[in-house]
Amino acid sequence: MKRGGLVLFSIMGLLLAWGVLEFPGLGDPSSPASSHLSPYYIQHSLTDTAVPNMVTAVLADYRGYDTMFETIVIFTAAIVCIFLLRTFKPPASRYRMYRHMATGITLRIEKGGKTPDDSEHFERIDSVWVPHDLVIRTTCRMVIPFIQVFALYVIAHGHHSPGGGFQGGVILGASVVLFAVCFDLRRTIRYLGEKMCALLCALGVLIYAGTGILCMGLQSNFLDYSALAGLFGTDPVMARSHGILIVEIGVGMAVMAVMVMLYYNLASAGRHDEGL
Amino acid sequence: MIWSIELIILFLVALFGMGALAVKDLLGAAILFGAYSFLLCLLWAIMGAVDVAFTEASVGAGISTVLIVSAVLRTTRRSED
Numbered sequence: 001m002k003r004g005g006l007v008l009f010s011i012m013g014l015l016l017a018w019g020v021l022e023f024p025g026l027g028d029p030s031s032p033a034s035s036h037l038s039p040y041y042i043q044h045s046l047t048d049t050a051v052p053n054m055v056t057a058v059l060a061d062y063r064g065y066d067t068m069f070e071t072i073v074i075f076t077a078a079i080v081c082i083f084l085l086r087t088f089k090p091p092a093s094r095y096r097m098y099r100h101m102a103t104g105i106t107l108r109i110e111k112g113g114k115t116p117d118d119s120e121h122f123e124r125i126d127s128v129w130v131p132h133d134l135v136i137r138t139t140c141r142m143v144i145p146f147i148q149v150f151a152l153y154v155i156a157h158g159h160h161s162p163g164g165g166f167q168g169g170v171i172l173g174a175s176v177v178l179f180a181v182c183f184d185l186r187r188t189i190r191y192l193g194e195k196m197c198a199l200l201c202a203l204g205v206l207i208y209a210g211t212g213i214l215c216m217g218l219q220s221n222f223l224d225y226s227a228l229a230g231l232f233g234t235d236p237v238m239a240r241s242h243g244i245l246i247v248e249i250g251v252g253m254a255v256m257a258v259m260v261m262l263y264y265n266l267a268s269a270g271r272h273d274e275g276l
Numbered sequence: 277m278i279w280s281i282e283l284i285i286l287f288l289v290a291l292f293g294m295g296a297l298a299v300k301d302l303l304g305a306a307i308l309f310g311a312y313s314f315l316l317c318l319l320w321a322i323m324g325a326v327d328v329a330f331t332e333a334s335v336g337a338g339i340s341t342v343l344i345v346s347a348v349l350r351t352t353r354r355s356e357d
Binding site: 026163166167170173174177262263268276 | 327338339342
């Protein structure tokens with residue numbers, strides 16, 4: 001079985017390598033891709049949309065329909081993850097661990113015992129051993145705001161530099177995941193709850209699709225942002241630039257919430273109780 | 277770009293990719309997969325696809341490594357095959 005797999009793998013790999021030989025070279029100006037469509041984007045994207053970063057213009061404007069369904073794919077991933085993993089059964093571990101914060105002594109309290117949940121001298125810790133690390137916590141506390149500001153910059157500055165909704169949303173989600181890794185999952189869920197995440201997922205997709213429908217309502221095509229010129233009070237070219245920004249914000253919200261949701265469900269096996 | 281650096285990175289991408297498939301320890305495979313994604317990101321940047329490189333760095337090397345590690349924590353650390 002293993003040898004057969006290796007033979008099949010080698011044949012497929014050779015076929016793939018043989019197929020790649022037929023491809024046009026990197027940056028070949030006479031290849032089909034760069035002789036029909038690309039010249040139009042290169043010559044007209046700045047005058048059409050007033051967006052210097054051509055990739056953003058193509059992604060969110062010319063190919064806006066495609067990007068909308070990419071966002072929906074990510075949204076579907078979160079929904080499927082919830083359906084597959086989320087459970088409401090009580091956690092498998094019968095005991096709970098608490099740490100006395102002043103001395104660092106840990107308590108193990110069996111099921112039915114009196115738990116110091118409402119005491120301010122104890123904090124609940126995960127049942128896998130977690131060291132109390134002040135350096136990591138303080139560093140994360142200081143670093144996370146900068147990560148989040150950078151993520152917002154990536155979303156808002158996608159017109160001029162590499163970046164956009166997807167990357168910015170992932171970085172924003174990563175900052176929440178970093179918080180959950182260095183503190184614990186329960187505290188993170190207290191700040192950014194499951195319902196809030198689900199709402200943000202759906203709201204992001206709604207912003208994207210709603211912009212498209214608004215364009216239709218203003219007697220233009222779906223996702224033709226130049227129809228929004230009247231709303232923004234600008235000329236149609238600038239309206240396309242603003243439309244791209246709105247859509248990117250929607251994508252960023254959806255992607256951030258989806259990443260956080262995937263982390264919550266994967267790290268706690270759907271129980272949202274004890275995480276990584 | 278200097279072709280020898282490109283060649284070294286390409287070789288390392290293939291090496292880490294095969295390593296991530298071959299290694300028995302799944303936590304090690306996750307780390308190798310992160311290294312693979314990061315080197316692939318360098319390769320995209322060399323080819324001038326900066327947006328793709330940025331996505332690869334944030335999604336491939338960043339968040340997916342965390343997701344794989346958390347999945348390993350909740351399942352098993354040793355691979356069966």
